[in-house]
Amino acid sequence: MDIYLTEFGSKLKKSGEAFCVINSKGEHFFSINQVECFIIEDKISVTSDALQLAINNDIPIILSDKLGNVIGKVWQYKFGSNAKIRKKQLEFFDTEIGSELGKEWIIKKLKNQIQHLEKLSSRRKITTYAEDIAKMNQLMDKLSTLNGTPSEIRQSLMGYEGNISKIYFRCISDLLPEKWKFKQREHQGAKIPYNIVLNYLYGILYSKVEHALIVAGLDPFIGIFHTDNYNKPSLLFDFIEQFRFLALEQAVTLFTKGTIQQNFFLEKEDKSIVLEATKKRIIVQEFYKTLERSGSLSNKKNYTHKSLIKLEARNLAVSLMNL
Numbered sequence: 001m002d003i004y005l006t007e008f009g010s011k012l013k014k015s016g017e018a019f020c021v022i023n024s025k026g027e028h029f030f031s032i033n034q035v036e037c038f039i040i041e042d043k044i045s046v047t048s049d050a051l052q053l054a055i056n057n058d059i060p061i062i063l064s065d066k067l068g069n070v071i072g073k074v075w076q077y078k079f080g081s082n083a084k085i086r087k088k089q090l091e092f093f094d095t096e097i098g099s100e101l102g103k104e105w106i107i108k109k110l111k112n113q114i115q116h117l118e119k120l121s122s123r124r125k126i127t128t129y130a131e132d133i134a135k136m137n138q139l140m141d142k143l144s145t146l147n148g149t150p151s152e153i154r155q156s157l158m159g160y161e162g163n164i165s166k167i168y169f170r171c172i173s174d175l176l177p178e179k180w181k182f183k184q185r186e187h188q189g190a191k192i193p194y195n196i197v198l199n200y201l202y203g204i205l206y207s208k209v210e211h212a213l214i215v216a217g218l219d220p221f222i223g224i225f226h227t228d229n230y231n232k233p234s235l236l237f238d239f240i241e242q243f244r245f246l247a248l249e250q251a252v253t254l255f256t257k258g259t260i261q262q263n264f265f266l267e268k269e270d271k272s273i274v275l276e277a278t279k280k281r282i283i284v285q286e287f288y289k290t291l292e293r294s295g296s297l298s299n300k301k302n303y304t305h306k307s308l309i310k311l312e313a314r315n316l317a318v319s320l321m322n323l
Contacts, residue, residue: 082217102224112245
């Protein structure tokens, strides 16, 4: 399991050959076999012996901000040390074949958005979005015919992706309960509840995907379509596209089933809106249930979604090594 430490003043320490988390509810003990990862926010203390226990047992400790964005990591230095894979990334990703791979990941994301709308429409027995879904499919057809190097197709690809996503989010807003509807997608500094929750879910997903890439020996900073982002994990932004549906579907479920309430959100002195710390745990728990459910990707069934992320990262690394 992944352990999230978000409560102000909490502490992570070593107890024998186990971890001990101390917070307002007391002491909680976890064996090294129980923990896959620690994700901690600011104002949390970690002892050096707990760090060493985690490092010695290949358990990463990830530092995140209050939005769930990763700002730092502690793990074994051997992770991501395969220079041959990095060289292959540089050689392979800037070719037509690499471009096709990046396009394939984005197409998977957009297909999942269409399927999500179709599923929601079917469940509610409504046909309101048939025209929107048809428009999205038309754009998908055009997107699928793009070819060339990453630099040649990037602009067109992002344009089609943006138009399809605009339709998707407009429909999602319409499907949400009245008080949770929104007019636009916000990223950093979001003030709309749906966007705040989705960004937080993305933050969790980013940490899982990036860890899978690094453990597989891949360099998250050598990507395909996001290569213009200086000092950004370009491969992470490319590779995560095929898994974004996990956060997108979870966000809708949390709002439509009434899990999210107004008391989940706090307004700070600077007028920014953040998730209340104890409510984050509810969101995390629900999302981890989703990650532990079985899913299918590339015709691979009977894997949890979390395992599929690791599997696809390993498959990418193996494919590069075999080139």
